[in-house]
Amino acid sequence: MNQWEELQRAATTGRVSRREFMRRAAALGVATSIASGVLAKAGYAQTPVKGGHLRLGIAGGSTTDSMDITTYTDTVMINVSTSVFDGLVEIDDKNQVQPELFETLEPNADATEWVCNVRKGVTFSNGKSLDADDVIYSLNIHRGEGSKSGAAGPMKPITDVVKMDSHQVKIVLEAPDADLPYVLSDYHVLVVPTGFTDWANPVGTGGYKLEAFEPGVRAILTNRGGYWKEGRCNVESAEVSVINDDAARMQALLAGEVDVSHRVVVPLVDQIKAAGNFELVQAAAGYHFNLPMLCDTPPYNNVDVRLALKYAMNREKLVEMMFGSFGRRGNDHPIPESDPFHNSELPQREYDPERATFHAKKAGLGVSDVILQASDAAFNGALDMAVLFQATAAAAGINVTVRREPADGFWDNVWLKAPFMTSYWGGRPAATQMLAVAYQSTAPWNDTHWRVDAFDKLLADAKATTDTAKRKDYIWEMQRMLYEEGGALIPLFKDWLDVHDVKVKGHTPHGMFDLCNSRIIQKAWIEA
Numbered sequence: 001m002n003q004w005e006e007l008q009r010a011a012t013t014g015r016v017s018r019r020e021f022m023r024r025a026a027a028l029g030v031a032t033s034i035a036s037g038v039l040a041k042a043g044y045a046q047t048p049v050k051g052g053h054l055r056l057g058i059a060g061g062s063t064t065d066s067m068d069i070t071t072y073t074d075t076v077m078i079n080v081s082t083s084v085f086d087g088l089v090e091i092d093d094k095n096q097v098q099p100e101l102f103e104t105l106e107p108n109a110d111a112t113e114w115v116c117n118v119r120k121g122v123t124f125s126n127g128k129s130l131d132a133d134d135v136i137y138s139l140n141i142h143r144g145e146g147s148k149s150g151a152a153g154p155m156k157p158i159t160d161v162v163k164m165d166s167h168q169v170k171i172v173l174e175a176p177d178a179d180l181p182y183v184l185s186d187y188h189v190l191v192v193p194t195g196f197t198d199w200a201n202p203v204g205t206g207g208y209k210l211e212a213f214e215p216g217v218r219a220i221l222t223n224r225g226g227y228w229k230e231g232r233c234n235v236e237s238a239e240v241s242v243i244n245d246d247a248a249r250m251q252a253l254l255a256g257e258v259d260v261s262h263r264v265v266v267p268l269v270d271q272i273k274a275a276g277n278f279e280l281v282q283a284a285a286g287y288h289f290n291l292p293m294l295c296d297t298p299p300y301n302n303v304d305v306r307l308a309l310k311y312a313m314n315r316e317k318l319v320e321m322m323f324g325s326f327g328r329r330g331n332d333h334p335i336p337e338s339d340p341f342h343n344s345e346l347p348q349r350e351y352d353p354e355r356a357t358f359h360a361k362k363a364g365l366g367v368s369d370v371i372l373q374a375s376d377a378a379f380n381g382a383l384d385m386a387v388l389f390q391a392t393a394a395a396a397g398i399n400v401t402v403r404r405e406p407a408d409g410f411w412d413n414v415w416l417k418a419p420f421m422t423s424y425w426g427g428r429p430a431a432t433q434m435l436a437v438a439y440q441s442t443a444p445w446n447d448t449h450w451r452v453d454a455f456d457k458l459l460a461d462a463k464a465t466t467d468t469a470k471r472k473d474y475i476w477e478m479q480r481m482l483y484e485e486g487g488a489l490i491p492l493f494k495d496w497l498d499v500h501d502v503k504v505k506g507h508t509p510h511g512m513f514d515l516c517n518s519r520i521i522q523k524a525w526i527e528a
Helices: 003-012 018-027 032-041 075-084 132-140 246-254 266-275 303-311 315-322 353-363 382-394 431-439 453-464 468-485 514-518
Strands: 053-058 089-091 097-099 102-107 113-118 158-165 168-173 208-214 218-223 237-242 278-283 288-292 327-329 370-374 400-404 423-425 488-494 496-501
Touching (some): 003 032, 018 032, 018 278, 032 278, 053 075, 053 246, 075 208, 075 218, 075 237, 132 158, 132 168, 246 266, 288 382, 303 488, 315 327, 315 488, 370 382, 431 468, 453 468
Parallel strands (some): 370 400
Antiparallel strands (some): 113 168, 158 168, 218 237, 278 496, 288 423, 288 488, 327 488
16 A cells, blocks of 8 residues: 555544645645545535635736726736625636526527526625616626727627616627626626726625735735625635746745745746645646737738748647646647537647748748747746747747747737737636637737638637537637637647645635636635
């Protein structure tokens, strides 16, 4: 019997405490999700403990951040927002829709209309009771001409939101959409009181109030008590510190300055495990790194240029050198292998300098045409990946100039503007949602300017049908189109990798986003 088997046996016979079990499992290199599963089977119930102060040191913050729900682009604001506001639906760790401020969502026969019941007995932090008017106002924030919301694209198919009574609304769509509940899970779609505009003093139905906010520096949250979700919002207060630098973030964790962090730097995994008082939380996900090329901007408006750069990326070496077992090769479309609609018949694109050279020459690519604007604001290792790509492209005779961009202000000043850059997507719970938010012609966040009528038609057809076989055909064809002609160079998918002090509980894997799908302040508690 090996050490892991002996430890499991000790758990099932009650000879080891939960804390000691998790500590020893981490020392053996066992993933937190596996260890937690063993404890659950052994009957170790985790009961949340109230109180304490939770300290997060996380990346993804900027001096341009705002509490305005339409503006969120990265981790810090998403986690702060889910503490102050609630959404309409929540996606659980099984990728299933769970009711939040919508208790129920019922479609008509063709899914063009959805009748939704608004939860009763919920109050905002200013004392107002939640009702249908608040929901209608909050949905309309993202709708209409000129909306700059990150959810404007997903909301565009909504033609009307009708008040049925004080706690019921009807959402009317321009075309059938069987995946509307997933669309409503977008992290921008949060609820505020009707008429609300004072984003400097946010009012929500969440369990916490914002006590202090310094964009790009920190946010302090205090528990307002009486939160309507049972078992949630356990800590008395939380502080979110923005630590964009990878090394500084991990050092703050190891020094005991923060309790929770994320985007763990792979070379430090062994050091974190050896420390003995931390637990890693790993989750396979649709999280993928992306080098978007603007399909309407020279030289990337030439499909041969796009193919040349795709073949010039050594994905296998990239995964091996930078992420090891925490990464998997991408194939230039955004649907991960874990998604039931992943196109498994597309050949894996391999590093092929000869084919890259062929397409570059066919396109007449010049020696100074390719400028890659890179920043670790996109993901930890983005600059290293850019340099590696520069080297592998050089072997194909393609000269790539890497232009380093500052992390602060990156999402406002570079993303959606640079012709070729580093970026990432966190994935979405439904394949149609991912394809819509990033590749539909009218999507504001279409960061490759991929605008193809045939693609849009396939997307509409996929959303309109509940026939699984038909839906698969449509979604597979969209992936093929992006693979062959799209502007997204997607070299890899990476697991979410969080870490917390062993005293922190309730921090579990989630395939949507890291940090409990950005709800860790809601879900975690501190064990005395």
